[in-house]
Amino acid sequence: MSYQVLARKWRPKSFATLVGQEHVVKALTHALEQQRLHHAYLFTGTRGVGKTTLARIVAKALNCETGITATPCGVCSSCLEIDGGRFVDYIELDAASNRGVEDMTSLLEKATYAPTRGRFKVYVIDEVHQLSGHAFNAMLKTLEEPPEHVKFILATTDPQKIPVTVLSRCLQFNLKQMPPGHIVDHLSHVLGEEGVPFEPAALRHLAKAAAGSMRDALSLLDQAIAHGAGKVEEAGVRDMLGTVGDDYLFSILDGLKDGNVQAMLDVADAMDERSLSFDSALQELATLFHRIALVQFAPQALADDAERVRLAPYAAAFDAEFLQLCYQIAIHGRDEIGLAPDEYAGFAMSLLRLFAFRPEAGAPLAATPARTPVSVPASTPVRPTPAAKPAATDDWHGLVAGLPLSGLPRQLAQHCELVEMGEAQVTLRLPPVHKSLLNTRAPQEKLQEALQARLGRPVKLNVVLGEAERETPAERTRNEKRERQEKAVAAIEGDPFVRDVMDIFDASIDESTIKPV
Secondary structure (H helix, E strand, O other), rough: OOOOHHHOOOOOOOOOHHOOHHHHHHHHHHHHHHOOOOOOEEEOOOOOHHHHHHHHHHHHHHHHHOOOOOOOOOOOHHHHHHOOOOOOOEEEOOOOOOHHHHHHHHHHHHHHOOOOOOOOOOEEEOOHOOOHHHHHHHHHHHHHHOOEEEEEEEEEEEEEHHHHHHHHOEEEEOOOOHHHHHHHHHHHHHHHHOOOOOOOHHHHHHHHHHOHHHHHHHHHHHOOOOOOOOEEOOHHHHHHOOOHHHHHHHHHHHHHHOOOOHHHHHHHHHHOOOOOOHHHHHHHHHHHHHHHHHHHHEEEEOOOHHHHHHHHHHHHOOOOHHHHHHHHHHHHHHHHOOOOHHHHHHHHHHHHHHHHOOOOOOOOOOOOOOOOOOOOOOOOOOEEEEEEOOHHHHHHHHHHHHHHHHHHHHHHHHHHHEEEEEOOOOEEOHHHHHHHHHOOOOHHHHHHHHHHHHHHHEEEEEEEEEOOOOOHHHHHHHHHHHHHHHHHHHHOOOHHHHHHHHHHHHHOHHHHHHHOO
């Protein structure tokens, strides 16, 4: 007996075996049970989600010898012939190759005749959006008022190209892409029935590669079985698909978490040796950063407990703002990889960006605390970090320089002026021009925590708006930078050799090219 590919062998033959389209099955089942039959149906959705399969099941439900039913028997001659594509009153038309007005006119002329064997003539027009404008016009009247014995089932991957006049005459159902979990469950069932040993992790790679198409998933499964000599193993599937394994991705995350840039670049070298896709790796990294962010803010959104446990250490280690930046670096890295000297260089530069933009480079990355007011009970001892405790206004600049802050919390500290350093409260004044730093509570909470740790006692941070009366740390930094620049320019202009060159060649100095050292 000749081998039958899995996509055909395991094609659903009833509503009960159709995977992932419960909303459509429910509506059609109720319609068939109540005998509320529409004359034209439109099934839309991407390839491989079950449009043509659903059309065949509906045809069987309408023509089963047991009567119009939502559960066709599947064993009568009508059901068997429809499954085999041999039923004389079931006509499938591919609009991609029969798109002209002549083809449509011929079909509609035959539709007027009564069915030969079945209860209804069922016309299935696949990729109906490819019909010509004249063909659509030819079918409008018949589509609106067809003979009682005719049912039209239209299928398309691009409903936007179908005229509104046709859409308005059809009962439309949008078929969804298959969730990866549904695909994995179905492939597991198929392999169990086929007696093929497999590793569950391998099926997750196949489900991801199928991109929502069950037909594609089954075709890839056929390929994986052949590639693995009768077994479906994760390593073999990864090699077949050229996908990047989780071990590479988590090694990158570990290197980023530990501040080990060499470990991150070693992963890039290992991937290059195996000719793995750097574009796919950046895509998977972006997905990982997204999942880690979910663990931080909405852990209940991850249904897989094992995934949640594995990502938890990274959610605790990475600052939430930094994680958003990592996501942007990964997705922009994909856009730019085609512009790089080569894909390896583009990928390596993305890894270096991740490392370079870590907050407080070289220091451990701290996770964002929960968005709740920060308070430390008076009875809780707080161990101070080694430092002289600042107690006067003049010490604010030195205190800010020593606080382990980055991003918005550091900007808030640098733009503030110290008003009062009390035992229980620290009051700062922020110029109104920087009031956007107070749009969220997070920067204030982080600054408060850092002050508590540095001062060695619980304090409440109070930030008020007002023009600064003294120099803020940010202003001092700008002034010092300007002074260094002025000194550097003066040193160049006062150099005898430079003066001679300027006099001889009537030259001038471009001050923007002078950088203090």
